[in-house]
Amino acid sequence: MSDETSRASQPSNRASQSSGRALAGAVRYLLKNMGTSTLWYLVIFTGVLVALQPLVTLLSKPDAESTQIALAIVAVNSNNIFLLVMGIVYPLMLELYMMFGVTRRQFARALLVAGAALSVALAVVSGVVAWATASLDALALAGVLASNLLCFLLGWLAVSGFQLRRVLAAAGGILAAIVMASLASMPFASKMPSEILQHADWLPNWLRFVQEPAASLVCMLVMAALLALVLPLLMRQAKLKC
Amino acid sequence: MQPPAPSPHGDPDPTGAMAPPESAPPAIELIDVTLRYPRQKKPALDGVSVSIPQNALCGLLGRNAAGKTSLMALLAAFRRPTAGSVRLWGQDPFESPQAMSEVAFVYQWREEGFASYCKPRELFAMAAHMRPRWDNAFATRLAERFDVPMRKSTSRLSKGQQAAVRCILGLAARAPLTIFDEAYLGMDAVYRKVFVDELLQDYLKYPRTILFSTHYISEMERLFTEALMLDEGRVLLHDDCDVLRAKGMALQDLFISLTLKEGESYE
Numbered sequence: 001m002s003d004e005t006s007r008a009s010q011p012s013n014r015a016s017q018s019s020g021r022a023l024a025g026a027v028r029y030l031l032k033n034m035g036t037s038t039l040w041y042l043v044i045f046t047g048v049l050v051a052l053q054p055l056v057t058l059l060s061k062p063d064a065e066s067t068q069i070a071l072a073i074v075a076v077n078s079n080n081i082f083l084l085v086m087g088i089v090y091p092l093m094l095e096l097y098m099m100f101g102v103t104r105r106q107f108a109r110a111l112l113v114a115g116a117a118l119s120v121a122l123a124v125v126s127g128v129v130a131w132a133t134a135s136l137d138a139l140a141l142a143g144v145l146a147s148n149l150l151c152f153l154l155g156w157l158a159v160s161g162f163q164l165r166r167v168l169a170a171a172g173g174i175l176a177a178i179v180m181a182s183l184a185s186m187p188f189a190s191k192m193p194s195e196i197l198q199h200a201d202w203l204p205n206w207l208r209f210v211q212e213p214a215a216s217l218v219c220m221l222v223m224a225a226l227l228a229l230v231l232p233l234l235m236r237q238a239k240l241k242c
Numbered sequence: 243m244q245p246p247a248p249s250p251h252g253d254p255d256p257t258g259a260m261a262p263p264e265s266a267p268p269a270i271e272l273i274d275v276t277l278r279y280p281r282q283k284k285p286a287l288d289g290v291s292v293s294i295p296q297n298a299l300c301g302l303l304g305r306n307a308a309g310k311t312s313l314m315a316l317l318a319a320f321r322r323p324t325a326g327s328v329r330l331w332g333q334d335p336f337e338s339p340q341a342m343s344e345v346a347f348v349y350q351w352r353e354e355g356f357a358s359y360c361k362p363r364e365l366f367a368m369a370a371h372m373r374p375r376w377d378n379a380f381a382t383r384l385a386e387r388f389d390v391p392m393r394k395s396t397s398r399l400s401k402g403q404q405a406a407v408r409c410i411l412g413l414a415a416r417a418p419l420t421i422f423d424e425a426y427l428g429m430d431a432v433y434r435k436v437f438v439d440e441l442l443q444d445y446l447k448y449p450r451t452i453l454f455s456t457h458y459i460s461e462m463e464r465l466f467t468e469a470l471m472l473d474e475g476r477v478l479l480h481d482d483c484d485v486l487r488a489k490g491m492a493l494q495d496l497f498i499s500l501t502l503k504e505g506e507s508y509e
Contacts, residue, residue: 025372098320
């Protein structure tokens with residue numbers, strides 16, 4: 001029997017190599033796919049910013065510095081929304097990847113790796129914008145990175161219940177994502193909610209504590225770590241329809 | 243986990259495929275498998291026990307809602323049995339990276355699924371990234387034979403071309419267990435013939451276990467080495483096709499006689 005013939009019919013004396021290839025392939029393909037989407041997003045976003053900048057300057061007549069700071073904030077928020085959408089869309093591709101022999105766990109790992117890489121890449125973009133405008137310090141930049149990652153994971157959390165094919169799980173996933181997003185965004189909220197928080201006696205002390213930037217960073221990282229642990233477990237229970 | 247044994251070292255069988263050694267574990271083993279879907283009274287599979295040897299080309303036959311797709315979904319680890327055990331080369335395929343990477347499940351994906359939005363060339367690229375035995379040259383040659391446009395999203399292709407894309411994904415993957423679930427539904431008679439010829443040639447060159455569900459029994463029965471018939475989630479018949487042929491039984495006639503219900507007729 002020729003080598004080629006035996007290669008095709010042997011189920012798995014190369015099994016571990018094959019499964020490793022599936023995981024590496026999934027990571028590579030996800031990165032490639034997400035990278036392409038991100039490039040499109042950046043091109044479109046830059047175009048929109050360039051188009052809007054004269055209009056904003058004309059209408060509000062702010063000083064140059066505050067316009068640049070506003071643009072940096074818009075950039076950070078847009079990145080977060082983009083990552084939230086990516087976090088919603090990509091986990092739903094589980095069935096597509098399973099068609100190619102990837103397990104649920106491998107796909108979840110690949111998603112985590114790709115999501116983390118994307119978060120870093122977009123934090124670097126925000127960093128470049130911030131460096132140009134000198135509006136973000138190192139701690140805030142770390143906060144941007146953490147919020148990027150958290151947004152991706154929150155998007156994933158929002159759709160994780162749908163993959164379990166249970167109404168309560170689907171509703172619970174969305175609700176949990178909204179609650180966690182609210183908690184995470186409180187420290188970065190504008191002054192008004194912050195003041196409300198300071199004077200709201202009914203709020204627990206830990207919520208006042210997260211008003212500190214460093215504490216809020218830790219808070220977001222803890223949430224991200226928790227989600228990175230829980231989401232692959234939820235994905236393992238995903239039911240596919242065919 | 244016990245790694246599946248290398249398959250064929252035995253003598254070639256009359257069809258030219260290599261027979262596995264007798265000690266090799268069966269490619270597929272279902273032991274008293276039951277599968278229930280939520281809010282459905284009748285189970286999709288009810289106490290199914292089947293063993294299919296390595297390198298068999300097994301026809302999975304049954305009427306609509308007999309449980310064929312459910313059985314295949316279990317083998318591809320898309321679902322888990324409610325009761326009983328599923329074994330591929332002696333191991334549970336559910337969440338097993340080793341087993342999953344060796345199984346290619348070709349089915350009619352849903353129109354709203356992501357696969358419908360991918361172009362054939364993107365699907366082939368994914369297969370090249372993730373399928374360890376993917377033969378890109380073979381896939382390209384098949385795409386040319388089936389006239390598949392590579393740069394159109396699959397949802398914009400004709401039903402026959404969509405079926406061709408699915409069949410190419412199954413054939414060129416050369417997975418040790420390839421499962422075709424109504425894979426060529428939508429193809430015209432000429433393309434179905436092309437597909438069957440390609441399948442047979444490739445199977446003889448690269449023997450592997452193939453489970454093939456189809457309603458076009460008369461077109462496929464000459465290829466099958468085994469036939470497995472399901473009816474209402476139970477095994478109706480599982481036999482060697484050579485034995486059936488020796489008894490002078492045509493698979494299609496046998497299928498009709500076994501599955502015809504009271505009050506139904508087939509001329």
